[in-house]
Amino acid sequence: KAGVTQTPRYLIKTRGQQVTLSCSPISGHRSVSWYQQTPGQGLQFLFEYFSETQRNKGNFPGRFSGRQFSNSRSEMNVSTLELGDSALYLCASSPGPANTEAFFGQGTRLTVV
């Protein structure tokens, strides 16, 4: 059974640009969550989707957005990139709506220059 796949693994962008990250959950999993990991702030929750609906959102500005498709794949988008957006972005998938086990992907390392 394939794990959670995040693409791309590494990304370098310039300030002011926008970026889209992709996450394919484990087959059969319908819940996808996104997290930002930085040395200063640690792991912070961005948002969570279940059946194409955003159910929960963390304390991030509106520049951070996401969506989930009917096949449960999810994308997150960051517009008008800032240097502080440099981080490891992690995606997690879970089987259903109630929280059980969350399986994480390898992450996308975003560097903003």
Next chain:
Amino acid sequence: GEDVEQSLFLSVREGDSSVINCTYTDSSSTYLYWYKQEPGAGLQLLTYIFSNMDMKQDQRLTVLLNKKDKHLSLRIADTQTGDSAIYFCAETLERYQKVTFGTGTKLQVIP
């Protein structure tokens, strides 16, 4: 409110037991997790415990939960050099897929 705290660093000798501690403040937490993160990698779920349990054992791993003190611990028996990593404690409420992580404890295993 949600706040999960861990000590930042732990150093043990190979073969000894490691105990990583965590405190949380949200008494509504339903699931408590331990994740392992190796350099350059994502998070690996090691084990989790329901809040109505006191203890869970899985091979070399033992999780102890003290709900009264909101204290969670992870004991790794016979610690190996491959156990060197950052360990995150995390909590969540039942209905939401929002995991709140601790600051992480860096475990260093000395050969």
